[in-house]
Amino acid sequence: MPWEPLTGEQLEIRNLVRSLARERIAPRAAEIDSSHEFPWDVVELFREHELFGLLFEEQYGGAGTGTLLALVAIEEVSKVCATSGLILAVQDLGSLALKLAGTEAQKERFLPKVASGERLTAYALTEAGSGSDSAAMRTTALRDGDEYVLDGSKRFITNAAVASLYTVFAKTDPGEGHAGISAFVVEAETPGFEVARLEPKMGIAGSTTGELVFEGARIPAANLLGEEGDGFKIAMRVLDRSRPGVAAQGLGIAQGATDYALDYARSRETMGKPIAEHQIIAAKLADMETQTEAARGLLYRFGRMVDEGAPDAELTKASAMAKLYCTDTAMWVTTEAVQILGGYGYIKEYPVERMMRDAKITQIYEGTNEIQRIVIAREMLKESRASLLAGVT
Numbered sequence: 208m209p210w211e212p213l214t215g216e217q218l219e220i221r222n223l224v225r226s227l228a229r230e231r232i233a234p235r236a237a238e239i240d241s242s243h244e245f246p247w248d249v250v251e252l253f254r255e256h257e258l259f260g261l262l263f264e265e266q267y268g269g270a271g272t273g274t275l276l277a278l279v280a281i282e283e284v285s286k287v288c289a290t291s292g293l294i295l296a297v298q299d300l301g302s303l304a305l306k307l308a309g310t311e312a313q314k315e316r317f318l319p320k321v322a323s324g325e326r327l328t329a330y331a332l333t334e335a336g337s338g339s340d341s342a343a344m345r346t347t348a349l350r351d352g353d354e355y356v357l358d359g360s361k362r363f364i365t366n367a368a369v370a371s372l373y374t375v376f377a378k379t380d381p382g383e384g385h386a387g388i389s390a391f392v393v394e395a396e397t398p399g400f401e402v403a404r405l406e407p408k409m410g411i412a413g414s415t416t417g418e419l420v421f422e423g424a425r426i427p428a429a430n431l432l433g434e435e436g437d438g439f440k441i442a443m444r445v446l447d448r449s450r451p452g453v454a455a456q457g458l459g460i461a462q463g464a465t466d467y468a469l470d471y472a473r474s475r476e477t478m479g480k481p482i483a484e485h486q487i488i489a490a491k492l493a494d495m496e497t498q499t500e501a502a503r504g505l506l507y508r509f510g511r512m513v514d515e516g517a518p519d520a521e522l523t524k525a526s527a528m529a530k531l532y533c534t535d536t537a538m539w540v541t542t543e544a545v546q547i548l549g550g551y552g553y554i555k556e557y558p559v560e561r562m563m564r565d566a567k568i569t570q571i572y573e574g575t576n577e578i579q580r581i582v583i584a585r586e587m588l589k590e591s592r593a594s595l596l597a598g599v600t
């Protein structure tokens with residue numbers, strides 16, 4: 208048995224997810240990409256095998272198996288289909304605000320049906336004029352008796368039109384920046400709320416990305432998460448914990464592409480031998496494997512930190528580093544995989560073409576990798592640490 212970072216129980220569940228991915232999702236991946244249709248059959252598979260439960264605590268109907276295993280599940284599914292891996296990652300993203308800031312009543316009301324997968328979720332922060340700069344958002348939520356009235360729009364929201372529960376960030380105090388933002392749970396059937404359009408995209412083609420429009424949409428005041436003005440802090444705490452889901456997606460894409468390129472390089476011959484035996488190709492394979500394993504080290508470390516109760520303040524940098532490195536690795540590795548396949552790598556019949564397109568988004572969403580670098584550097588500047596060479600002349 209090769210050395211494994213996972214426990215026996217974690218391995219058992221990983222192997223179950225791995226065989227579902229290989230037997231049930233891999234054969235669908237090319238079709239999901241070409242049809243641009245949301246794969247409800249994959250959602251059904253996740254429901255049947257209780258994979259959504261891996262993201263939730265037992266008390267709310269989940270498996271209670273922790274963050275590391277949830278990340279491993281996203282990685283395994285993303286090895287064969289990044290759109291399907293994203294379904295798990297966004298179920299976490301869209302429900303984290305409830306988990307972190309919801310009252311017991313809110314959690315009991317919403318989480319069990321999310322843990323079973325009966326309801327899908329979405330996270331709506333970005334607007335047309337505010338992506339990296341979320342304080343510039345324009346959507347408002349103004350209190351009117353026992354309700355809030357939402358007006359405005361959100362852009363590029365994953366799971367638009369397939370989610371039935373949306374975490375929406377809006378200004379309860381439009382005159383303020385970060386401090387004016389609040390977080391809400393919005394149900395899909397709310398009058399005045401609609402999905403105005405879905406975007407055609409470069410990759411993750413089966414995932415929906417849409418514009419949400421709110422026109423006098425009234426939601427119960429009981430759907431406010433935390434206090435008025437807590438929204439920005441909640442949004443950032445959510446991203447600290449959800450970005451590793453994107454990292455897991457990137458890691459899965461990178462490993463899937465490495466494995467495919469390795470198989471190909473073993474059997475494709477030029478100049479009388481398998482291309483894997485040409486040193487330049489062998490070096491590419493070695494670098495792909497090494498970077499992917501290094502990325503896994505950062506990601507699994509984050510999973511262990513959460514499972515072992517590391518304080519929130521320590522998660523910000525660890526999460527940003529995992530997201531940055533896993534997703535830059537995904538982009539670099541998939542580009543190399545296409546190169547190893549030569550002309551065949553550029554043809555849709557071979558999965559590395561799709562993997563390269565899918566990898567690109569992982570560097571952009573849930574905070575671009577430029578933003579991750581800013582976050583990491585900011586955290587480094589806060590740390591009180593000195594070079595061992597300080598003062599040495």
Ligand SMILES: Cc1cc2nc3c(=O)[nH]c(=O)nc-3n(C[C@H](O)[C@H](O)[C@H](O)COP(=O)(O)OP(=O)(O)OC[C@H]3O[C@@H](n4cnc5c(N)ncnc54)[C@H](O)[C@@H]3O)c2cc1C
Nearest residue numbers: 330331332333337338339363364365416572573574575577
């Ligand atoms: C397919 C897809 C799915 C998405 N899903 C969701 C979702 O579910 N929920 C959601 O809320 N959003 C979602 N988004 C939005 C995504 O998170 C944003 O697109 C992203 O954060 C970048 O924002 P922007 O597009 O406005 O780019 P901008 O913020 O305009 O950035 C443009 C460029 O400038 C760089 N930049 C910006 N500010 C700085 C700075 N201070 N220093 C250095 N460089 C900077 C950026 O890195 C980028 O390269 C999704 C986007 C896509 C494409």
